Amino acid sequence: MKQSESLTIVIKLGTTSIVDEKTHEPILSILTLIVETAAKLRKDGHRVVLVSSGAVGVGLRRMDIDERPKHIPRIQALAAVGQCRLMSLWDSLFTHLRIPVAQILLTRNDIADRTQYVNAQNTFSQLFDMGVIPIVNENDTLAVSEIKFGDNDTLSAITAAMVKADYLFLMTDVDCLYTANPRSNPEARPIEIVSDISSLEADVSTAGSSLGTGGMSTKIVAAKLATSAGVTTIITRSSKPGNVHQIVNYLQQSRGRSQSDSSGDDADSSSLPAPPLHTCFLRSDTPIQSRSFWLLHGLKPHGTIYIDQGAYNALQNKASLLPAGVLAVEGHFGQQESVRLVVVEKPSPSALNGDFPHQGEEPKEVGRALVNYSSAEISRIKGHRSSHIQSVLGYADSEYVALRENISFFLTEEKLSRPVTPALDLMV
Known part of the structure; x- marks a missing residue:
């Protein structure tokens, strides 16, 4: 049989996948199956990354606390206790199979600088070369809301993009995505393939558990991020980790057969055995290329710049952002910080006079930018020619509000640009 292609596979495990929701005890049977699955994938020549939640859950058990507290410093303290125990469990189980593991704890601050982001990529690459399985988690001990990824579904998508993964597996408590909640609606149908997430019609109302922070909606957001970076994303049941190995084999065989058919080679005419039930989001x-993905999703925006349609058209033609195209500024940010770019198609007179945003203007977020000036400075130079920056500010660090190389747009306006609402932070 032909040697299978070497793949990079990221497997995300939620808290309830590996920690009992009531007793908070680690589910050793599931942990063991995950380790065996990772070992099989490595034996097939694949590179494996685990994104593992569970630090707080394990910390609750270690400290004999019944419920997750609401006080953030206490949660962070429990995460510190639990992370030690969680990594000890992973290391012990992988040691039985002579597989080394490494702990990687991240916050947005760790990848906010482009050099740090590239360094993280290089670390993953070296670990792969050394035959090590990286185990990633958010650094809950230190993270505050401004630098948190929000949930490990989002973290897993950013990790998958960072390592240029082929597949991201989001393990959950159902087999796949359904058109309705299968627990309450007997007519719910499985959705096996999603080629366009923007047209997805499914029930994503399932909330996260009392231990975890995710739910089905966060997995859809993660799938959007990962597929935009070229990563095929799969939802499947966490209680059956062996599904991952079977699905990977099925997808590889399907791809190989498709390539054989297109090249005119004789392919086995027998149908492939059906894989375990799952939902596959096609990449x-x-x-989006690595730097553009970092600009869009690796950084948390600190404010918003509203631009006119003319400026947006110029940016689409690879021009940089001039102050003349800026209508308004929202939020407080400094130089070289990330901001949302929002287009106003038909600015009203009130917008041009500073009364902004104005109802009816329908602004849409189209991308992100690293700015050359602070919010206060841009508020002063907006609408002016670049030649006026010196006279307005008394200095001119750049003729541009943002260089084109520091601006990135979502894939297509139809798919990823959205009305500006408080729910925007779901994407970051």
């Missing part, structure tokens, strides 16, 4: 045919 984008035109994925």
